[in-house]
Amino acid sequence: MTDQADFLTEFSNALAGRAEAAKSAIVAIRLAHGRHLTGMVWRPEIVVVSEQSLPQNDDFELVATGGAVVAARMAGRDLATNIAILRLAEPIASPSIAAGEAHTGAVALAIGADGTGGASARLGLVNLAGAEWHSSRGGLIDRRIVLDLRLARHEEGGPVFDAAGACLGMSTFGPRGQVIAIPTATIARVVPLLLGNGRIARGWLGVALQAVAVPDALREAAGQSSGLMVMSVVAGGPAAQAGIVAGDIVLSVDGTSTHRFRKLARHFGSDSIGRNADLRLIRSGTVITVPTTIAERPAA
């Protein structure tokens, strides 16, 4: 009896210890109406936040461990990877962050800010640790990490730790309330870029596209069975300047077939800005090629 009780007690005490230690790894970001969001202390003067939930303000008030209120300024946001960073007016104590590797089935401890300088904790498993993926906004995320735990709205943006105390990433919400983590490796890659520029430059044509089947009669001429139909064109954008119109079906960009979205996303990295790109497309039943010039995606 005692052996098992000891094991559980030890397990419980270890978790409580981790949650206590994690207090200095988080801040609360004050929002309107007494609400708050969690931020992850990345460096003594830099806090990482979930971009999708952060209001479009320039200045923020943070509550650090113990309840100290610190002013912070927006220092950059990247909606493609869901990472925003705030720069603190004065540095705060920050724990060193060791990057952890996510394994399916491993224990995950998610920490949130309670809004008054304390921490809240959530325990679950790494529901799924998978390969790298592209977000619908075109960002490359180093690994798919799905967590089997619940998260309150105000706990989003906090660190997720493994059993060894290493940081798997930042918690955030995927579609339908699924809790996922943006991997530490992705944050480590994006933060320096954001610090340099305030944002991450991406190539842009100014079109919204939806996959469609190429009509049977045109398959031979197109050389493929699916394409991306232009649903809307941003006025004044590169596509509009090149004469692209809604209803055009894009077959390839510079020879890269639009059949594979992920490959296409790679085509629009920061190095693509200013480059010419030939769009092969179907317009009114014929296959034509339209030259365009990739521009920089405007800030959201």
Add this chain to the structure above:
Amino acid sequence: MRESARKPAPMARLRVAVYAIDVRRRSALSRVVAEAGHLVVGAQDAADVVLADGDCAPGETRRVVILGSAGDDRAGVLSRDAGADQIDAAIRAVSAGLIVRLPDAMDAGFGAMRETDGHTLLTPRELEVLATLAEGMTNKAIARRLNISLHTVKFHVESLFRKLGARTRTEAVAKASERRRHETITL
């Protein structure tokens, strides 16, 4: 039985303050509110519900129905082009202490770019037929609009049902719009 035979109580008339920066927009929204049987009151008057166009009522502490803004902390959130029915329903629900959200909001979250399954992709013609279904058109009317035979319309509608896994027209329209939400990519 006696219960259901009784006449329903007249819908309550609510006091609604309308906020909009654009004057024409404000008068249009005020008209919608008045035609739904409510009383449009001034910004500073006592109101049961505030109807706000976008983020133009910051710091408002009363119950707010917001149009076309994320407004996570508002009781009611509608799209900017919400119809009169939706606005009336949201005002009544919010005044009764409920929360109103669009179905889209449930899908919000940081998600992956989806690779589409080639077998169920719609053709441009099927998308056209789908748009007419969304307008509630009959097969006959669709045939006239798209200048194709009734037989061809039926063929396209059946193909849409199969690809979308839908049994009714309404279901097809709903499933297609959900797909569009997930699968639209911007470049």
